[in-house]
Each structure stands twice: as C-alpha cells, then as structure tokens.
Amino acid sequence: MTDVVIVGAGQAGFQVAASLREKGHPGRVVLVGDEPGVPYQRPPLSKAYLSGALPGERLALRPQAFYDKHGIELVCGRAVGIDRDRRRVALADERELEYGHLVLATGTRNRELPVPGAKLDGVLGLRTRADADALRERIGGARNVVVIGGGFIGLEFAASVAELGLSVTVLEASDRLMRRAVSPAVSAHYRELHERRGTRVLFGASVVALHGGHEVTGVELADGSVLPADLVVVGIGVVPNTELAADAGLAVDNGIVVDEQMSTSDPRVSAVGDCAVYPSRHAGGPLRLESVQNAVDHARCLAARLTGAAEPYASVPWFWSNQFDARLQIAGLGTDHDEAVVHGDPEAGSFSVFCFRAGRLVCVESVNRTPDHMAARKLFTAGGSLDREVLTTPGFDFRQHLAAMA
Ligand SMILES: Cc1cc2nc3c(=O)[nH]c(=O)nc-3n(C[C@H](O)[C@H](O)[C@H](O)COP(=O)(O)OP(=O)(O)OC[C@H]3O[C@@H](n4cnc5c(N)ncnc54)[C@H](O)[C@@H]3O)c2cc1C
Secondary structure (H helix, E strand, O other): OOOOOEEEOOOHHHHHHHHHHHHHOOOEEEEEEOOOOEEEOOOOHHHHHOOOOOOOHHEOOOHHHHHOOOOOEEEEOOEEEEEOOOEEEEEOOOEEOOOOOOEEEOOOEEEEOOOOOOOOOOOEEOHHHHHHHHHEEEEEEOOEEEEEOHHHHHHHHHHHHHOOEEEEEEOOOOOOOOOOOHHHHHHHHHHHHHHHHHOOOEOOOOOEEEEOEEEEEEEEEEOEEEEEEEEEEEEEOOEOOOHHHHHOOOEEEEOEOOOOOOEEEOOEEEEHHEEEEEEOOOEEEEEEEOOOHHHHHHHHHHHHHOOOOOOOOOOOOOOEEEEEOEEEEEEEOOOOOOEEEEEEHHHOEEEEEEEOOOOEEEEEEEEOOHHHHHHHHHHHHOOOOOOHHHOOOOOOOOOHHHHHHO
C-alpha cells in the first residue's frame, strides 16, 4: 500500500488525489499546497470571478467535505526539498513527509517584467486568487488600465474590465494577438473584437520602464512615448516551477521531464500538469502545455498507472478562452501549421479555422462553434484527418461529415 504525497494543490494535484480515490487507491493521499484554502479553478480568475459574476465559494474545485469524505489529507505548506534516498519531502516549516510515491504538480509562476519600475504599487500579475482579489480591489478606482501582453490572460482580463466600462490599452510586442497559440485569422478577429469595445491595441510595443513614485503612473515604450496608467497588468507568460525537481537531481528542460506515463527518471517520482514536459504524440516531440485539459488528463493517466492500469498518455490537447461573448475553443496543436482554411462567418462571429501541416489537419480553432470543436476532438482522438477540399463543399457541416465517415 503506497502512500502518495502530491506537491502542488492546483488543478493537476487535485485531480491526481481525486482520481486515486476514484480508482480505489488504498494508501494515504496527501496533497500539499502553498496557497490558502481548498484547491480552486484558475480560469474564472480572469473572467467571471474578476467581473464579480462568479462568487468566491464557486471557485473551489470541491468543498472541504469532499476531502474529508475521501480521506485526502490537505497540508498547507511549501515544499522546499526532496530527499530521494530517504523518500522524504521537507516543508518550509521543518515538517517532513514520507512518501511511497511522490507527485510534483507545482505548476508555473508569472514571468516577471524585466524593466525599472516593475515592482511599483499598481503593477500586478494574474495567476492566483490573491492576485485576482488584489485586482478586483483596484479596478473600481482605476482610470487608465494598461495590459502588457496580448496573450490569453491579458486579453481575458482586458475584456472583463472593458465590459465594466474602463479604458484599457493592450501592449503587444509582436505583430498580432495570441501569436504563440492561434492562426492569423483568429488573431485578427480578436483584435477587431477588442477594438470594437473601445480597447486600444498597440503592436510592436516594447516596454522599457514603468514610471511613478510609490504608485505606477505611466508606461514608457521604446519609442519614448509614455502612456498614463494607474493599473498595469503584466501577462507576458509563465515559467514552470522546476526548482524542487532540479535540486533533487531530476531532469529539467523547460519543465520537469517525464515519460509517456508521467514518470521522471526516478520511478518513485512523477510530474503532471503545467510543470511537466512530456513526449507528445500530437506534437511529435517534447511538449509542455498550460491548460486545464492537460492538467486533468495527465493526472488521470498517472492515477491509472499508480493503481495498476497503466496506459501511455495519448490525450488530444484542447483549450478554451472566453473574451466578451466570443468563446474560442482549440482542438489539436496548430502552432506550426502551413495552411489555414476559414469555414463559417467571421463577420457574424461564428467560424472555425482548419489548420493543416503538410496536408494533414492538425488543429481546429472554433469561435462560437462548439459542434465543430467537439467534432475535431473526436476526429483527432480517432487519429483521423480531413481533406482540405471537402471544406469548400457547399453546405459542409463538420459534425455531419464525421458521422458519415463513421
Ligand atoms: C487567470 C488564468 C486563466 C486561465 N484560463 C484558462 C482557460 O480558460 N482554459 C484553460 O484550459 N486553462 C486556463 N488557465 C490555465 C490553467 O489554469 C492551468 O493550466 C492549470 O491550472 C494548471 O494546473 P497545475 O495544477 O499544473 O498548476 P497550478 O494550477 O498552477 O497549480 C500549482 C500549485 O502548486 C503550488 N506550488 C508550487 N510550488 C509549490 C511548492 N514547492 N510547495 C507547495 N505548493 C507549491 C502553486 O502555488 C499552485 O497552487 C488559466 C490560468 C490562469 C492563471
């Protein structure tokens, strides 16, 4: 009977614990987290929780009673070291936890803005509930909001506060929004969406300094211009929390390196979620993803192995982002596609972009078109593809096409 200690009580850590119990794991399950309270979901932090539409108690993944009922021990503390020979995890308060199996689910942290003034009051990131609470407190009194970074989190934040009637400027260093993750067609659609709601979007904008005494008052760009700002949100990406693993001698390469079943090079230590880099069938190489799907599916795969039903990880990556009334859903991995076909009606706010690489469908990005998204997930799960030509057939319906292929 193995005692499992999980470090990191976020989406992935929670899911490992819940799935172990679901699959009948008889040993102790200890979930160690350095944030207060029960594990919670992050996606609403930049959406409904930020705007006040979702009350705080609905952020929790499960209430305390769930952990009591299933014998999952929640330990509030920060893990600071792993002794792999003695199979112990040391916490910052000098407690030690002995493990039979150790799971690292330490997630990521926000990348810091490397310019003078980045620590001024009024300059905030958005990763934790505490961050969202601090932002909610400031939003009421803010007049000029500047968002640094036109990725998912920056844009979701911008949409939420624009809906509250605030003046927002988004600064993006590259030439289009969400560049790392979506096709040019989707970038362009979201630019228009944000601009239509009054948000100013500046491209090629390189921030060189933040101005202010104690509180931030402005953002200086490389061209010398200074934008007035009393609230600055920095959303320039994340770095995986790999220090614990690296200090313990485990392989780290832009994430904690694991195999197809989430095991590190030490068979008694696994890693899951945002912090883990794994051999992806869909990417054809090592991949680290930052998504709820990835955290949940990694966790389920690991729990299956630890309870004697091992299977290699093969889940199809998928993701969503809500901005204004546009629900973006992405199935597959399209970052290096070489051809994109738009289907549907972007002007009406409902379309999908089918992304191909070397003639093979690798990703479908859907805006307010959930049936396409679900069909894409089904197709990729079955290992199928789609001829580019069928997309131009008059009246093409992805779901019906898939049903006809079955
Ligand atoms: C604002 C926001 C919006 C998002 N929106 C979406 C969305 O719309 N769709 C989507 O798919 N994904 C979204 N994501 C991403 C998604 O939330 C993450 O991919 C997911 O939470 C990853 O889960 P995780 O458990 O790997 O990491 P995390 O959820 O980051 O959890 C890791 C936990 O480990 C703790 N920890 C780290 N080191 C230690 C230590 N040494 N000791 C103890 N505890 C430690 C951390 O404090 C944290 O609580 C969003 C993320 C954010 C921040």
